[in-house]
Amino acid sequence: MKATIERATLLKSLGHVQSVVERRNTIPILSNVLMEARDDGSLRLMATDLDLQVDESVPAQVAQAGATTVPAHTFFDIVRKLPEGSQVELTAAEGKMQVVAGRSRFNLSTLPRDDFPVIAEGELPTRFELPAATLRQIIDKTRFAISSEETRYYLMGIFVHVADDKLKAAATDGHRLARVTVDRPDGAEGMPDVIIPKKCVGELRKLLDEVEGTVEVSLSATKIRFGLGSAILTSKLIDGTFPDYNRVIPTANDKLLKLDPKSFSAGVDRVATIASEKTRAVKMAVDRDKVTLSVTSPESGTATEELAADYGSDNIEIGFNARYLLDILHEIEGDTVEVHLADAAAPTLLRENDNSPALYVLMPMRV
Structure with a gap:
């Protein structure tokens, strides 16, 4: 693989994907970010913790298509410290990736692309679009009430469901409850009740800062996917039953x-x-x-x-x-x-x- 990309573009995209990667991992490949240079002139970056996955494609000059994986946080720190405005040349071969920018040169150890796990989405029958501003409002007005008590794992997320022909989102930790009601988007009728995990909510909120138009939401009873322009966020949902919050x-x-x-x-x-x-x-x-x-x-x-x-x-x-x-x-x-x-x-x-x-x-x- 050989590609050249502008530092600012690479840094922004890496910032989106590397925050999913946990600092401590027992499985080495989960510490890495997948990088795939494609013939269509794009560089794909992807990271996962097996429950949550961010996948983004950005423009690059691709001299040779190919893929590899490098340590996410180390690579992010390197790119962050490279001179502004520099062109970053990435060359991967034989278990190493060389990073060259100006007079800086790094050689990073890589792991094979085939070892990198990808979340299998399966069928996502419910599909609808929400304005990014509406999704930001839903998150900002509810996420502070998400529980952090692991024994009540079913409260560790935002509960989203359709009721009374509206889309409703609620979060509670047993001491306080927050609920937002918005117009039901076309395509959301008949959707299953879902609980979106706290980590997914946090990553989604960061990505939403850069989205102006609408967000494509696709979901099943076990997975949810958000299409945010050049980035796709996929997450498993919490497998549990949210309490009937209307009673309180x-x-x-x-x-x-x-x-x-x-x-x-x-x-x-x-x-x-x-x-x-x-x-x-x-x-x-x-x-x-x-x-x-x-x-x-x-x-x-x-x-x-x-x-x-x-x-x-x-x-x-x-x-x-x-x-x-x-x-x-x-x-x-x-x-x-x-x-x-x-x-x-x-x-x-x-x-x-x-x-x-x-x-x-x-x-x-x-x-």
Whole structure:
């Protein structure tokens, strides 16, 4: 194999694929990135961890077609440190790949292309397109609520399903729930309910930053593939049953509190400075047209802050985990956040208004 490619093009593509590669691998080939120079004047780069795979083709000058695999992170670091604007010449033969750029020359050990595993997609019967902006919104407004508890592996992803003629995405860790509802795209009717793993969500979000138009989504009950321009991301899905999250979305919370989300977030952040790391509990005393935030810490002391609010129901005192509350408030884009309360022990509903695509449920804490 022999090809020449511009450093910036190679670096960008390598950045997309190498982040899939785990730092520690018991299987040596999984530490490598597959590079395939093709007769059509493209260089294909591919990396996998057996659950997730990124495959991208970029333009290159191909003198001799062929393929090899090189250590992903080492190769990425080399290309990152090469001079800007340089042309990178890649030549692979007899178990080595030579990298030449300007006066720099590297010889890397390679592993055979035939040893490189590729995820078999099988049939992907459901196919539809989503605007990249919609997919970004779905991820940004839900992924903070994904669980990291491995015993509840079925919560370690974003649950995507079709209901009420809408496409819905939800994530929960048992303490908070985030759900986004968007119009169902053509082709998504009858799709299976799927749970997209956390790592796939993270890699997809990085790739979406560079996609302007639409993303092609193809899926079955076990695999999902995203077509993102020159890159294709393929992932296995979580094999589990997501709980019926609709049961925890409160419908009878009759006490409506309205606040400015930015001043609410800043106030919670300030008083939480002295909260103990373990509980991170912030108490909210809700009164006529004001909210008093307070934190009491045995080690540090006390903090209080008063916020103007729009509220006309009975007084209520309720406690929340400050970090969970801040995560939700950071995703509120409008000038108002609605906090629907019932009592100090019941789940609380937060959203911008009843027309907003995202809603959040937060379980209270005893304070």
